[in-house]
Amino acid sequence: MPKASNTTSCLLCDSALVKNGKTAAGTQRWLCPTCKASSVRKRDDITRKHQLQRFLTWLLGKLSQAETDGLTGRSFRHQTAWCWHVTPRLPPVTIPPKYVMIDGTYIGDWCLLIATDEHHTPLAWQWCSTESQAAWEALLRQIPAPLVVICDGGTGVRAALREQWPDTLVQRCIFHVWMNMRTHLTLRPRTPAGQALLELGKRLRRIKDADQALVWLQQLNDWHTVYGHLTTERSYAKRRLRNGLWDSPTGKKWWYTHDRLRKAYNLLAELQRREHLFTYLRAGGPKTTSRLEGGINAMIKQALRLHRGMTVEHQKRAAEWVLIERAGLIDTAGTMPVAKEITPQKRRPRFTEPDPGPVVYDTGLDATEGLWLRRGWGGRG
Numbered sequence: 175m176p177k178a179s180n181t182t183s184c185l186l187c188d189s190a191l192v193k194n195g196k197t198a199a200g201t202q203r204w205l206c207p208t209c210k211a212s213s214v215r216k217r218d219d220i221t222r223k224h225q226l227q228r229f230l231t232w233l234l235g236k237l238s239q240a241e242t243d244g245l246t247g248r249s250f251r252h253q254t255a256w257c258w259h260v261t262p263r264l265p266p267v268t269i270p271p272k273y274v275m276i277d278g279t280y281i282g283d284w285c286l287l288i289a290t291d292e293h294h295t296p297l298a299w300q301w302c303s304t305e306s307q308a309a310w311e312a313l314l315r316q317i318p319a320p321l322v323v324i325c326d327g328g329t330g331v332r333a334a335l336r337e338q339w340p341d342t343l344v345q346r347c348i349f350h351v352w353m354n355m356r357t358h359l360t361l362r363p364r365t366p367a368g369q370a371l372l373e374l375g376k377r378l379r380r381i382k383d384a385d386q387a388l389v390w391l392q393q394l395n396d397w398h399t400v401y402g403h404l405t406t407e408r409s410y411a412k413r414r415l416r417n418g419l420w421d422s423p424t425g426k427k428w429w430y431t432h433d434r435l436r437k438a439y440n441l442l443a444e445l446q447r448r449e450h451l452f453t454y455l456r457a458g459g460p461k462t463t464s465r466l467e468g469g470i471n472a473m474i475k476q477a478l479r480l481h482r483g484m485t486v487e488h489q490k491r492a493a494e495w496v497l498i499e500r501a502g503l504i505d506t507a508g509t510m511p512v513a514k515e516i517t518p519q520k521r522r523p524r525f526t527e528p529d530p531g532p533v534v535y536d537t538g539l540d541a542t543e544g545l546w547l548r549r550g551w552g553g554r555g
Contacts, residue, residue, distance in 0.1 A: 182204070182215075184206035184208065184209060184211060184213075185211075185213065186206065186209050186211050187206065187208050187209045187211075189206050189207065189208040189209070190207075191204040191205065191206055191213070192204070192205055192207060193205075194212060197214065201214050202214065202215065222256075222508075223508050225253050225254050225256075225257065226254075226257050226260065226507055226508060228242060228243075228250070228253075228254060229254040229257040230257075230495065230499075230504065230507060232250070232254075232481075233477070233481065233492055233495055234477065234495060234496065234499055234504075235480075236480055239251060256512070258487075258488060258491055259512050259513045260507065260510050260511070260512050260513075261510060261511050261512070261513050262491075262494040262495055262497070262498045262507070262510055263510055263511075264296060264297065264298060264299070264497070264498070264501060264503070265503075266316070267297050267298065267316065267317045267318060268318070269318070270317075270318035270319060270320055270321075271291040271292065271297065271317070271318075271320045272291075272292060272320060272321050272322070272459070273291065273292040273320060273321065273322050273323075273324065273458075273459040273460065274289055274290070274291060274297065274317060274320040274322070274323045274324070275289070275290050275291075275294075275323075275324045275325075275460065275463050275465070275466045276288070276289045276290075276310075276313065276314075276323060276324070276325050276331065276463075276466075277325070277326060277463045277466045277467055277471065278305050279467075279471045279474060279475075281474075281478070281486070281489050281490060281493060282486045282489065283303065283486070284301055284302070284303065284486065284490060285301070285302050285303065285304060285305055285309070286299060286300075286301060286474070286490075286493055287299060287300040287301075287302060287305070287309060287310065287313045288466065288470060288471070288497070289313055289314075289316075289317055290466055290470065292459065292460070294465055294466065294469055294470070294500075295500070295501055295502070296470065296497040296498075296500055296501045297316070297317050298313055298316035298317055299313070299494070299497055300312050300313035300316075301490065304330075305328050305330045305331065306330045307329075307330040307331075307333040307334050307337075309330065310330050310331045310333075310334035310335075311334045311337060311338055313334075314334055314335070314338040314339060315338060319338070319339040319341060319342050320339070320342055321342065321343060321457060321459075322342065322343045322344075322345055322453055322454075322457050322458075322459045323335065323339060323342050323343070323344055323345070324345045324347060324459065324460055324461070324462070324463055325344065325345075325346070325347065325463065326346075326347045326350040326463060327346045327347065327350060327351075327445075327450070343453050343457050344448070344450045344453065345450065345453035345454050345457075345459065345460075345461060346445050346450040346451060347461070347462045347463045347464075348378060348379055348451075348461045348462050349379070349462040349463075349464055350462075350463070351375070351378065351441065351442075351445065351451075352375055352376075352378065352379055354438075354441055355371075355372065355375040355438050355441065355442075356375075358434045358435070358437045358438040358441070359371060359372045359375075359434060359435070359438050365404075365432075365435070366401075367397075367400075367401035367404050367432070367435055368434075368435055368438075370397055370400075370401070371397060371401075371435065371438055371439060372438075374390070374393060374394055374397060374442070375438075375442075377390055377393075378390060378442075378451070381452070381455075383455065384452075384455050384456075387451075387452045387455055391446065394442060394443075394446070397439075398439070398443075401435075402439075404431075404432045404435055404436075405430075405432065405435060405436040405439055405440070406430075406436075407430065407431040407432060408428045408429065408430060408431060409422070409428065409429055409430075409431045410427060410428045411426075411427050411428070470496070470497065470500055473496050473500065474492075474493045474496050474497075477492050477493070477496050478492060478493070
């Protein structure tokens, strides 16, 4: 079995080596007094450690590859190409956190689901194509059920919470509630009912204690007493078109006259019925996911913007390293596993018949046989 290159004995004659100055790069040079062979000790582990540190300094910083390398980016890419195969991983969560915020951000055609605790430390992540129930359940299974979860309230996450964390209290992100109301009512509703409901949405963001919440709920009930009949009013189409549909905005025979107003009110009423509006008042914790979106998600987008031009797979890897840095585990990068690089198999050459060489006897015509009529000069004098 051949010896390692960092041994203190000669690789040729097995004699003990002695120091023999240093190279131009400052590396210790060793000399064999018997066979006079000169060598240096190589530490591939230290070399790879420094390469990974340089790679992460570039990936999580603002410098370009050329500025990080000091020369050109080509040598940097050549030396750190293996770093893309290091798989970042978060340690498993064994103690149930008190508060968990969950949200998703899109990178190309991929969606990154992220879960953080009350200190905004990443707990887990999950890649998916869409924010489906299966994707959210895969994320929630990585974390013990907390006391309160703060989310934006998508259809998939609600179903996943019922399956994985049925006893966990839910706080709907108040900011997302306000944005949904703006979508339904706009910022300048035309009707008094829309204006009054929009004002309730603005007051919802400023509630800080239980007394203010009770006043707000009473105001919502008063609004329904005055304007509730508008949410059930219907309009009917007068005629049917040739294609079989009715001459209406929905193509049906009837529709809700004040559909947007109805959706805005039902949003607030449904959240209150499920007790997802004021969980932060009785159980504590944040009431929005803004710190997750404006913190970690913004850091991921900033890293991708600084190093734009990466492939989608490299963008996904960069987002994972941002989460590792946010979790304070960047010093453990050298202990993370390296995925085996898959080298594509070379295609087999197509089978081609051997060249038979020049034709000896054939039925094809040849210009040398003189069988065609010639025009022009043709070599004649």
